[in-house]
Amino acid sequence: MPVDQSYIGRVYPPTPPYEVGREKIREFADAINDPNPVYRDRAAAEKLGHPDVIAPPTFAIVVTTRAGHQVIMDPDLGVDYSRVVHGEQRFVHTRPIRAGDSLQVVVTVEDIRVAAGNDILTTRGEVHTVNGDPVCTAYSTIVVRGPGA
Amino acid sequence: MNVGDQLPARDFPINRADLVRYAGASGDFNPIHWNERFAKSVGLPDVIAHGMFTMATAIRVVTDWAGDPGAVVEYAVRFTRPVVVPDSDGATLTVAGSVRAVREDGLAEVDLTATVDGQTVLAKARAVVRPPRPA
Numbered sequence: 001m002p003v004d005q006s007y008i009g010r011v012y013p014p015t016p017p018y019e020v021g022r023e024k025i026r027e028f029a030d031a032i033n034d035p036n037p038v039y040r041d042r043a044a045a046e047k048l049g050h051p052d053v054i055a056p057p058t059f060a061i062v063v064t065t066r067a068g069h070q071v072i073m074d075p076d077l078g079v080d081y082s083r084v085v086h087g088e089q090r091f092v093h094t095r096p097i098r099a100g101d102s103l104q105v106v107v108t109v110e111d112i113r114v115a116a117g118n119d120i121l122t123t124r125g126e127v128h129t130v131n132g133d134p135v136c137t138a139y140s141t142i143v144v145r146g147p148g149a
Numbered sequence: 150m151n152v153g154d155q156l157p158a159r160d161f162p163i164n165r166a167d168l169v170r171y172a173g174a175s176g177d178f179n180p181i182h183w184n185e186r187f188a189k190s191v192g193l194p195d196v197i198a199h200g201m202f203t204m205a206t207a208i209r210v211v212t213d214w215a216g217d218p219g220a221v222v223e224y225a226v227r228f229t230r231p232v233v234v235p236d237s238d239g240a241t242l243t244v245a246g247s248v249r250a251v252r253e254d255g256l257a258e259v260d261l262t263a264t265v266d267g268q269t270v271l272a273k274a275r276a277v278v279r280p281p282r283p284a
Contacts, residue, residue, distance in 0.1 A: 028174045028175070033167065034209055036213075039218070054219050056205060058204055058205040085228075087227065091223065091224050093221065093222050139225075
């Protein structure tokens with residue numbers, strides 16, 4: 001069953017605040033095997049002009065994936081999660097995510113199209129602080145493999 | 150930063166333990182990334198790496214070069230081929246970069262190549278990086 005294209009432009013409600021902790025950033029940096037001190041040591045981050053340790057450039061996926069599940073799991077939209085693969089990902093940073101941030105995400109369905117029997121769904125997640133300051137925009141494109149794929 | 154500057158190729162080994170750790174840190178527990186039996190049951194040759202793990206690993210060529218990971222203002226990839234990670238000897242991701250353009254505002258556009266066994270796993274991989282601030 002094709003994904004309902006009338007969902008293009010739909011905006012989902014902001015996610016509950018996610019508090020970015022220093023140890024979470026360290027855990028993520030450990031998980032990508034990146035020893036950079038700017039992810040762990042506040043003094044090293046301050047030396048580069050950051051007020052606290054910053055997160056790696058792809059860390060936003062931790063908050064935007066959860067937000068994107070609002071769309072993928074939306075029963076009205078009709079995505080078969082077992083057939084989903086990640087097609088493209090793009091981050092545009094206003095500033096690095098850092099320890100102490102309290103982040104919310106507003107997800108918009110950017111595009112839904114069909115190509116080679118697969119549904120291609122692109123979402124845009126606007127990541128902002130609870131005070132409304134923009135931090136990052138994450139564009140995720142997923143491919144929902146059709147029955148023949 | 151000048152057009153044509155090369156970011157030398159680096160090899161990043163990937164093993165199953167990396168994928169388990171990344172699953173925990175990222176919250177992506179899809180069993181195709183840690184359960185061989187499940188991966189094969191859905192038609193994959195073996196366990197595959199999270200695309201986001203590959204993406205996170207590849208940008209290290211840029212963040213180590215730039216000095217400040219916070220200098221990466223934009224980063225985009227297309228996932229073209231799964232990175233298969235066998236239990237026996239894992240996989241090796243090879244990443245290199247080159248500066249394709251320097252914009253009027255000083256931001257550098259860096260193109261990345263990411264391959265495993267000579268095959269491209271990320272296409273259209275590009276980062277936009279702020280130049281180092283004057284000391």
